[in-house]
Amino acid sequence: MSAVPALVVAGPGTNRDRDLSLALELAGADPTIVLASELAENPDLLDEARLVAVAGGFSYGDALGAGRMLALDLNVGVGDRLREFVATGRPVIGICNGFQVLTRTKLLPGALGHNAHGRFECRWVVLDPKPSSRCLWTKGIEQPIHCPIAHGEGRYVHPDPEALAEAGQIALTYRSTNPNGSVADIAGVCNADGNVLGLMPHPENFVVGRQHPHFSNGGGLDHLGLQLFRNGVAAAAEM
Numbered sequence: 001m002s003a004v005p006a007l008v009v010a011g012p013g014t015n016r017d018r019d020l021s022l023a024l025e026l027a028g029a030d031p032t033i034v035l036a037s038e039l040a041e042n043p044d045l046l047d048e049a050r051l052v053a054v055a056g057g058f059s060y061g062d063a064l065g066a067g068r069m070l071a072l073d074l075n076v077g078v079g080d081r082l083r084e085f086v087a088t089g090r091p092v093i094g095i096c097n098g099f100q101v102l103t104r105t106k107l108l109p110g111a112l113g114h115n116a117h118g119r120f121e122c123r124w125v126v127l128d129p130k131p132s133s134r135c136l137w138t139k140g141i142e143q144p145i146h147c148p149i150a151h152g153e154g155r156y157v158h159p160d161p162e163a164l165a166e167a168g169q170i171a172l173t174y175r176s177t178n179p180n181g182s183v184a185d186i187a188g189v190c191n192a193d194g195n196v197l198g199l200m201p202h203p204e205n206f207v208v209g210r211q212h213p214h215f216s217n218g219g220g221l222d223h224l225g226l227q228l229f230r231n232g233v234a235a236a237a238e239m
Contacts, residue, residue, distance in 0.1 A: 003030035004236045006051040011036045011070040015057035023204035027229035040077025046085050050236035056096030066153040067100030091232040092196040099198035108198045110158035116181025120152040126175040134168035134194035136235045146223040147206045154200040156182035
């Protein structure tokens with residue numbers, strides 16, 4: 001099978017684009033990192049891609065709110081084209097700042113606010129994939145996913161989390177410890193069709209064993225985030 005063409009969308013201040021690109025490459029994709037401004041100048045790049053990933057970091061230094069400026073870039077530059085891309089069923093993922101962008105572009109429900117305790121969080125967490133979710137990215141993943149978080153505005157808010165659960169749109173929840181006060185311990189959600197996923201934690205930072213802080217003791221080796229990306233790439237290959 002030939003590698004799946006993928007776009008990794010970045011902006012000024014993004015700092016996880018190379019990590020995300022590596023994760024997609026290990027999963028079988030052929031990723032290209034592109035600035036949102038470049039995508040606006042050449043929206044036909046979306047026609048050539050089978051998967052879009054919006055990288056994490058602190059785009060525009062979180063000016064005016066995390067993800068707001070990058071979301072504006074995408075909405076103004078390629079908003080309609082991106083919505084068409086999503087409507088075809090092709091996979092889209094937004095991680096951390098990328099999740100904030102996807103909620104601000106209304107490709108995902110809810111919003112992200114400041115952490116409940118008012119502090120920046122940087123630690124490893126454990127995520128539980130929800131079997132009831134429609135999300136193609138988490139489909140069939142039965143083991144918890146270990147990965148780090150690094151955010152100050154990661155508290156997921158939604159007026160009706162029960163409705164989200166009933167619709168199968170809660171993809172991932174925090175296990176044991178909710179680091180930011182997200183409603184219903186939600187770490188990641190998908191759209192109604194299940195092809196768009198947003199999450200605050202960084203699975204792209206645990207795709208090989210040596211990335212785990214307890215690697216030397218054999219820690220976390222069964223809980224790689226790579227399967228999530230394999231699912232997305234496999235779905236894209238069928239498009």
